[in-house]
Amino acid sequence: MEPNWQLARKRPTLEKRARIIQQIRAFFVERNFLEIETPHRIPANVPERHIDAIPSADWFLHTSPELCMKRLLAAGYDKLFQICRCWRAGERGTTHLPEYSMLEWYRSHSDYHQLMHDCEELFLHLSLDQHISWQGKTIDLSPPWPRMTITEAFLQFSSTPLETALATEKFDSIIALDIEPNLPAYRPFFLTEYPIEHASLARKKPEDPLVAERFELYIGGLELANAFSELTDPVEQQQRFTKEELLRRKEGKPPYPSPAPFLKELSTLHPSAGIALGLDRLVMLFCDQNKIDEVVSFTPEQL
Amino acid sequence: MYNCSDLKKGLKLLIDGDPHVIVQYDFTKPGKGQALYKCKLRNMITGALFDRTYRSGESFEPASLEERDMQYLYQDDSGHIFMDKKSYEQIILTEETLGDDKYFLVDNMDVEILMYGERAIGISLPIFVNLRVTQSDPWVKGDTAAGNNKPATVETGYTLQVPSFVDEGTLIQIDTRTRNYVTRVKE
Numbered sequence: 001m002e003p004n005w006q007l008a009r010k011r012p013t014l015e016k017r018a019r020i021i022q023q024i025r026a027f028f029v030e031r032n033f034l035e036i037e038t039p040h041r042i043p044a045n046v047p048e049r050h051i052d053a054i055p056s057a058d059w060f061l062h063t064s065p066e067l068c069m070k071r072l073l074a075a076g077y078d079k080l081f082q083i084c085r086c087w088r089a090g091e092r093g094t095t096h097l098p099e100y101s102m103l104e105w106y107r108s109h110s111d112y113h114q115l116m117h118d119c120e121e122l123f124l125h126l127s128l129d130q131h132i133s134w135q136g137k138t139i140d141l142s143p144p145w146p147r148m149t150i151t152e153a154f155l156q157f158s159s160t161p162l163e164t165a166l167a168t169e170k171f172d173s174i175i176a177l178d179i180e181p182n183l184p185a186y187r188p189f190f191l192t193e194y195p196i197e198h199a200s201l202a203r204k205k206p207e208d209p210l211v212a213e214r215f216e217l218y219i220g221g222l223e224l225a226n227a228f229s230e231l232t233d234p235v236e237q238q239q240r241f242t243k244e245e246l247l248r249r250k251e252g253k254p255p256y257p258s259p260a261p262f263l264k265e266l267s268t269l270h271p272s273a274g275i276a277l278g279l280d281r282l283v284m285l286f287c288d289q290n291k292i293d294e295v296v297s298f299t300p301e302q303l
Numbered sequence: 304m305y306n307c308s309d310l311k312k313g314l315k316l317l318i319d320g321d322p323h324v325i326v327q328y329d330f331t332k333p334g335k336g337q338a339l340y341k342c343k344l345r346n347m348i349t350g351a352l353f354d355r356t357y358r359s360g361e362s363f364e365p366a367s368l369e370e371r372d373m374q375y376l377y378q379d380d381s382g383h384i385f386m387d388k389k390s391y392e393q394i395i396l397t398e399e400t401l402g403d404d405k406y407f408l409v410d411n412m413d414v415e416i417l418m419y420g421e422r423a424i425g426i427s428l429p430i431f432v433n434l435r436v437t438q439s440d441p442w443v444k445g446d447t448a449a450g451n452n453k454p455a456t457v458e459t460g461y462t463l464q465v466p467s468f469v470d471e472g473t474l475i476q477i478d479t480r481t482r483n484y485v486t487r488v489k490e
Contacts, residue, residue, distance in 0.1 A: 002486055005466045008420050051336050052361075089340070090308050094331030172336030175388050176354060180333065200335070226334055302374070 005192045006302065009113060013295055016212040017283045021083065024103060024279075026182075027125045033105060037274045038068035040085060044259040047245045048200060050172075052253070054098070061087035064276055066102055067262045070230065073267040077193050081105040083279065095222060095237040095292050099298060101279035105244070108272040111229040112213045116190055119217055119225065120145055123188065126286060134285050137185050147190035147215070160227045169228055180221060188219045200240045202228035203271075215219070217283055227275035234266040305363040307340050313480075315347070315366040315417075322347040322366035323418050326402065346473045347424040350399045369390075370415040370427060375408050381407060385416055385423075401425070406461035407432045407479050428479040433488050434458055435474050442467035 004146030025035065045053045045063045053060040062068075062070060072080055086102045120143040122128060132139040154162040157179045165171045171183050183189045192215040196204060212226035231237050241258060249255060283295040293299045304318065312328045327341040327343035347366075367481065373385040373394070382397040394416065398405055400423075408414070408429050415427035439455035455465040457475070465484045471476060474488040
């Protein structure tokens with residue numbers, strides 16, 4: 001029998017992936033971020049309407065390390081990062097794996113604008129010449145990267161007005177089918193100021209309480225990261241969790257326990273901001289691959 | 304009934320009374336939003352191709368198709384000829400009906416023919432098929448940029464990526480689900 005070629009052929013990509021992860025660690029360590037590990041198996045995730053956790057005995061695999069990371073922030077740690085595995089039930093596609101790698105970083109005494117700046121610096125740190133060559137496109141990384149609010153994006157790319165999209169639950173499909181394909185292909189791009197109902201843990205923008213201080217980073221049409229200024233009001237956070245949980249139950253989804261220690265400790269959180277970046281997709285960009293399967297050692301189908 | 308989590312390439316659904324097969328499938332999800340299931344469907348009666356995006360919560364009726372054991376005989380101007388192994392009845396499937404499956408047919412191979420009533424509308428391929436490489440450029444040693452792989456064309460005209468050590472004339476095994484190279488076949 002000959003060696004498994006579907007594994008053997010990935011060697012150059014997996015070698016590059018390893019180097020990228022080393023460079024990411026170096027980037028955060030140089031900037032005095034503390035690397036943290038938190039448990040992968042937890043009693044309660046954030047109750048989110050569209051994210052399903054995978055049960056593990058009587059607990060769950062985490063869908064993101066965010067709750068533990070924010071509890072550390074609230075305990076006084078001011079700059080944290082983590083590279084870890086996350087699990088989300090039923091998510092399998094060209095750019096989705098049910099088990100995938102996440103890079104998250106958090107800053108206290110900060111907000112989402114600083115995180116946009118971090119994104120620019122991180123990608124410049126990883127690139128040799130301020131460019132990424134991906135799928136025949138040359139993506140110019142020179143900062144500052146363009147940004148556009150959700151309101152502007154709907155005006156420019158959607159025939160359905162934002163208010164109608166929200167009222168008829170078409171917001172997500174318009175983002176995916178009408179807006180994402182029209183974002184600039186040769187520049188990274190921040191979509192910002194999400195409607196408050198689409199940002200369950202984000203702070204309201206003081207000047208416009210209908211939107212949250214949240215952004216998504218897109219590069220080459222790939223959605224790379226989700227970030228926001230943290231909501232630090234435990235009462236408002238509890239109300240939003242209850243609302244999400246009710247929506248979940250209305251759709252017949254299993255009830256989730258409430259993350260009680262997180263809610264309790266939220267009151268000691270300073271104004272902060274955090275970001276979750278899909279590490280596998282970042283590797284796809286730097287390795288010029290268009291399928292997530294190509295940048296991981298094993299896909300679930302190969303096990 | 305199927306729901307969205309059952310959707311995958313090759314699944315057969317009844318839509319507006321006609322059997323359809325999913326020929327391309329992708330799952331996507333914007334940000335923290337609702338899951339979308341992007342499908343390219345082929346109407347198995349008319350051959351028409353179209354795109355449709357489903358949202359979680361939708362359900363689908365399976366297309367109940369009878370499968371008949373047949374043997375692939377040969378190809379001529381009229382199409383690809385198959386024979387029922389019990390009744391010796393012969394049927395013809397056109398290239399349009401077969402789609403990309405035509406690349407994985409080997410003379411005398413056993414296949415299952417999908418029947419919609421009395422009509423043959425497609426085939427179920429075996430998972431693994433052996434095909435001979437008819438064209439592949441020699442690999443230039445030291446060229447590791449492509450990860451030691453190179454394109455090769457097999458006897459049916461299908462082109463795929465193979466390891467650098469696969470030469471012209473080699474018999475290789477292909478997984479018909481992924482259409483990827485698996486291994487060389489000892490002869």
